[in-house]
Amino acid sequence: MTDVSVKMDAPFEQSLLDRSPVPTIGKEIARIDGPRKVSGAARYAAEHFPDGVVHGVLLRAPVGCGRITAVDATAALAMPGVLAVIRDERMIRNAGDFGGDAAPVQGVDEVAYFGQPIGLVVADSLERARAASLCVRVSFESAPGVFDMMAARDSALPPTDDIFGLFLIHTEQGDVERAAGEAKFLVDTIWETPSQNHAAMEPHASVAIWQEGRLTLHGSYQSPVVTRDQLATVMGLPPSQVRVLSPFVGGGFGGKLGVMPEAVAAAIAAQQLGRPVKVVMSRQQVFETTGRRPMTHQRVRLGANRDGRLTLVQHETITDQLEGEVFFEPAGLATHLLYAGENRMVDHKVVRTNKQLAVSMRAPGEAVGLLTLECAMDELAERLGLDPIELRLLNEPETHPEMDVPFSSRALVDCFRQGAARFGWETRNTRPGQMRDGDWLIGQGVAAAARGNLFGPSRVRATIQGDGRVLVETEMTDIGTGTYTILAQIAADLLGMPLEQVEVRLGDTNDPRSAGSGGSWGATTSGSALYAACAELRARLAAAAGVPVEAVTLANGVLTAPGISRPISELVGNGLSVEGATEPGESNQRFNQTSYGAHFCEVRVHAVTGEVRVLRWTSVFAAGRILNLQTAISQAIGGVVFGIGGALTEELVHDPRTGKIVNRDLGEYHVPAHADIPAIDIQFLEERDPVANPLHAKGVGELGVCGAGAAVANAVYNATGVRVRQFPITLDKLLPGLPPVAG
Amino acid sequence: MSWIEADSGAALTLSVNGMRHDLKLDARVTLLDALREHLQLTGTKKGCDHGQCGACTVLVNGRRINSCLSLAVMHQADEITTIEGLGTAENLHPLQAAFVAKDGFQCGYCTSGQICSAIGMLGEWREGWPSHLGDRADAAPAIDAAEIRERMSGNLCRCAAYPRIVEAIEHYATHEGADA
Numbered sequence: 063m064t065d066v067s068v069k070m071d072a073p074f075e076q077s078l079l080d081r082s083p084v085p086t087i088g089k090e091i092a093r094i095d096g097p098r099k100v101s102g103a104a105r106y107a108a109e110h111f112p113d114g115v116v117h118g119v120l121l122r123a124p125v126g127c128g129r130i131t132a133v134d135a136t137a138a139l140a141m142p143g144v145l146a147v148i149r150d151e152r153m154i155r156n157a158g159d160f161g162g163d164a165a166p167v168q169g170v171d172e173v174a175y176f177g178q179p180i181g182l183v184v185a186d187s188l189e190r191a192r193a194a195s196l197c198v199r200v201s202f203e204s205a206p207g208v209f210d211m212m213a214a215r216d217s218a219l220p221p222t223d224d225i226f227g228l229f230l231i232h233t234e235q236g237d238v239e240r241a242a243g244e245a246k247f248l249v250d251t252i253w254e255t256p257s258q259n260h261a262a263m264e265p266h267a268s269v270a271i272w273q274e275g276r277l278t279l280h281g282s283y284q285s286p287v288v289t290r291d292q293l294a295t296v297m298g299l300p301p302s303q304v305r306v307l308s309p310f311v312g313g314g315f316g317g318k319l320g321v322m323p324e325a326v327a328a329a330i331a332a333q334q335l336g337r338p339v340k341v342v343m344s345r346q347q348v349f350e351t352t353g354r355r356p357m358t359h360q361r362v363r364l365g366a367n368r369d370g371r372l373t374l375v376q377h378e379t380i381t382d383q384l385e386g387e388v389f390f391e392p393a394g395l396a397t398h399l400l401y402a403g404e405n406r407m408v409d410h411k412v413v414r415t416n417k418q419l420a421v422s423m424r425a426p427g428e429a430v431g432l433l434t435l436e437c438a439m440d441e442l443a444e445r446l447g448l449d450p451i452e453l454r455l456l457n458e459p460e461t462h463p464e465m466d467v468p469f470s471s472r473a474l475v476d477c478f479r480q481g482a483a484r485f486g487w488e489t490r491n492t493r494p495g496q497m498r499d500g501d502w503l504i505g506q507g508v509a510a511a512a513r514g515n516l517f518g519p520s521r522v523r524a525t526i527q528g529d530g531r532v533l534v535e536t537e538m539t540d541i542g543t544g545t546y547t548i549l550a551q552i553a554a555d556l557l558g559m560p561l562e563q564v565e566v567r568l569g570d571t572n573d574p575r576s577a578g579s580g581g582s583w584g585a586t587t588s589g590s591a592l593y594a595a596c597a598e599l600r601a602r603l604a605a606a607a608g609v610p611v612e613a614v615t616l617a618n619g620v621l622t623a624p625g626i627s628r629p630i631s632e633l634v635g636n637g638l639s640v641e642g643a644t645e646p647g648e649s650n651q652r653f654n655q656t657s658y659g660a661h662f663c664e665v666r667v668h669a670v671t672g673e674v675r676v677l678r679w680t681s682v683f684a685a686g687r688i689l690n691l692q693t694a695i696s697q698a699i700g701g702v703v704f705g706i707g708g709a710l711t712e713e714l715v716h717d718p719r720t721g722k723i724v725n726r727d728l729g730e731y732h733v734p735a736h737a738d739i740p741a742i743d744i745q746f747l748e749e750r751d752p753v754a755n756p757l758h759a760k761g762v763g764e765l766g767v768c769g770a771g772a773a774v775a776n777a778v779y780n781a782t783g784v785r786v787r788q789f790p791i792t793l794d795k796l797l798p799g800l801p802p803v804a805g
Numbered sequence: 806m807s808w809i810e811a812d813s814g815a816a817l818t819l820s821v822n823g824m825r826h827d828l829k830l831d832a833r834v835t836l837l838d839a840l841r842e843h844l845q846l847t848g849t850k851k852g853c854d855h856g857q858c859g860a861c862t863v864l865v866n867g868r869r870i871n872s873c874l875s876l877a878v879m880h881q882a883d884e885i886t887t888i889e890g891l892g893t894a895e896n897l898h899p900l901q902a903a904f905v906a907k908d909g910f911q912c913g914y915c916t917s918g919q920i921c922s923a924i925g926m927l928g929e930w931r932e933g934w935p936s937h938l939g940d941r942a943d944a945a946p947a948i949d950a951a952e953i954r955e956r957m958s959g960n961l962c963r964c965a966a967y968p969r970i971v972e973a974i975e976h977y978a979t980h981e982g983a984d985a
């Protein structure tokens with residue numbers, strides 16, 4: 063079905079994006095879906111009202127490990143409007159996440175974590191379903207579980223799966239013990255990062271509709287096709303009988319991958335009752351029953367010579383996950399490549415706990431791994447008496463320090479240099495705890511950002527319709543990332559159409575399959591598939607006009623070539639449609655592709671209360687060509703703020719007796735609010751990466767969070783002289799070490 | 806079980822965006838669910854249902870409230886304005902337009918609440934309501950970023966469009982007069 067595809071085996075030297083006479087790519091272009099979003103017209107998953115729709119509320123396990131022995135629904139079923147209390151063996155224990163088309167663990171009796179779904183109450187209104195759900199009596203036997211990862215650290219084992227080879231479990235070179243013994247300067251530190259919740263503002267929701275044996279699901283999903291495949295497996299249907307629609311998704315951050323329990327419950331209930339069923343998770347259910355970034359225990363050991371050159375880079379991580387699940391937090395991902403150094407070791411181990419499923423959350427790996435590595439680098443710089451930027455520049459590797467491959471592009475040094483100038487780094491406080499403004503201690507911190515880039519398989523259909531309008535269709539989603547706008551820009555530039563003439567349809571599994579939103583590769587993979595389709599359309603237009611494609615210029619809806627000028631709409635007959643695709647090629651292996659950046663943060667810490675405020679921020683990034691400067695800056699800001707939250711406030715607290723999440727709402731789990739965030743200065747460096755893809759762009763969506771928290775932590779240290787190694791840095795951890803209040 | 810016999814749904818009239826709607830609702834229905842589920846005015850969002858996120862903010866007689874914390878039956882006599890009542894995709898309210906121009910959102914799910922909240926907040930500012938920053942309304946000629954941040958902190962945005970939301974509100978407040 064695919065007409066053309068692009069495979070990245072070698073650099074793609076000439077991008078057609080550089081030949082557009084009136085480019086929109088690279089500019090600050092307002093989102094084309096913006097008017098619908100700001101006027102409330104965009105419809106999210108729960109906002110569909112098929113005839114006869116009824117409401118389901120999930121029942122969940124009131125025990126952290128054990129077995130449901132009886133469920134008494136008599137009282138609930140006697141309540142007005144209650145239609146069913148459903149406990150079905152097909153229901154799923156947790157999200158499908160990375161599972162391909164496999165079903166997640168199914169069943170409603172065995173309990174592996176507190177809050178696990180064990181049934182669904184359905185009634186003719188939300189109020190009635192909710193009230194009835196409180197009247198279902200659940201009996202259980204509890205079993206001893208593992209609820210405290212830190213206490214169970216000795217049981218940690220290597221992960222069972224390396225996630226398609228992307229998460230290296232263990233790498234080692236040289237002799238780390240000898241290097242540690244011989245290092246003139248050694249930093250050997252232990253860090254802890256807590257579980258976190260994605261907390262997308264739109265709770266997970268599904269509306270399931272059956273029609274003639276086919277299932278349609280309106281759901282809030284980052285990768286509808288993966289959700290569809292897993293849902294089909296769970297329901298015992300061929301994927302072609304299932305359609306998932308996610309045209310608008312109210313945030314994802316990794317928390318809406320795979321199929322979720324509410325979708326399966328809605329599908330089963332709708333099948334059983336013969337009418338559409340809507341299941342929307344409450345915020346508490348989102349916190350307890352979707353997924354979390356797992357906690358980590360990390361050892362970072364760095365050794366250096368007197369001249370500041372690293373001789374040892376060692377990063378060992380212990381994290382936690384449910385038994386049988388493959389994902390683990392690959393905290394050492396960036397450690398493989400960020401700095402030079404001969405003796406190296408990166409290791410990951412997993413403790414199996416009875417806690418909610420661990421999943422990827424915005425920059426899995428780097429978000430918590432750079433948090434610790436970049437703090438440890440700060441500590442090493444201080445030992446060496448070096449400026450922290452100087453230490454990093456001294457250890458800039460020429461090629462990948464562990465694999466014999468070049469970097470496709472790497473502008474980390476430039477990011478530091480330009481960021482330092484923008485931020486005014488040279489006037490910083492160099493002696494921790496010594497800069498004061500009344501009751502406030504002032505400090506500055508810096509950290510590197512790095513996030514891997516990959517090329518994956520994706521498909522997009524582009525059509526020039528008979529009236530000259532362009533239609534772009536793909537199952538890819540826009541979860542706030544700007545996909546609608548970026549795809550429209552690519553089509554507009556490559557087909558010579560005004561942006562208003564391009565319509566983009568997303569998030570429908572009936573359309574060509576994409577790589578989904580996740581891993582920062584959505585825009586580059588779907589954009590490249592669209593690029594391929596548009597390149598082919600250009601060739602067909604040239605053929606229709608009888609001129610060689612190289613001679614053609616397309617602009618403002620008109621094809622021009624020497625001696626010819628024709629409206630494009632005249633060349634397409636009833637319409638021209640091409641499906642473009644991407645295929646990962648050898649470039650993924652032959653080069654290391656990574657986006658980079660440098661964060662600069664200024665904080666003030668109250669000398670009496672320990673309150674931390676972020677005052678000032680600059681980040682400079684290099685991520686290849688920036689497709690839309692407006693949405694890219696927004697993505698970068700969003701990432702940085704995620705980093706600030708991770709450094710200062712965000713922590714899921716598990717009850718060590720049950721694994722239950724204690725702070726399961728937005729009142730107690732503290733994501734940053736308006737007052738926490740100052741103006742954020744973002745700059746993207748001019749860069750092109752021909753190795754990455756035909757767009758010459760690298761991923762942006764997760765780069766901002768990488769290292770951001772470390773810049774905060776280093777600034778807090780610089781302000782106070784207190785190094786907190788258990789995140790988040792809350793005031794109770796700072797207070798004991800604060801300098802005496804000036805008398 | 807008589808306390809749950811909610812068939813005796815209360816008849817009520819809600820006035821939303823200048824239109825009157827006759828409804829018969831379970832007394833437990835919140836204003837938020839009345840808008841979303843019964844009137845299908847889904848521009849108003851549910852992020853937490855507990856007054857912790859601000860996504861459900863609407864204007865009741867010009868004042869901003871979290872509609873999830875209020876029962877529909879309490880609003881018979883009120884004039885309710887939702888995001889749909891401010892402007893449409895084709896004919897945006899100037900504050901909505903400022904959000905698009907400044908990119909004051911990403912996923913868009915908190916956006917209705919941010920916009921309705923900002924309208925209410927600017928009204929509070931004009932009337933001289935103090936904030937945690939102190940009683941500055943009389944002194945300052947125009948609202949500044951610090952006041953906006955403080956007064957908008959009940960509206961969470963996980964996409965963290967915060968700096969750009971503040972820019973959009975500041976732009977609107979200074980360029981459009983806050984009276985539109």
Ligand code: FES
Nearest residue numbers: 852854856859873
């Ligand atoms: S939904 Fe009302 S405040 Fe969150």
Ligand code: FES
Nearest residue numbers: 911913915962964
């Ligand atoms: S735009 Fe996504 S939560 Fe604010």
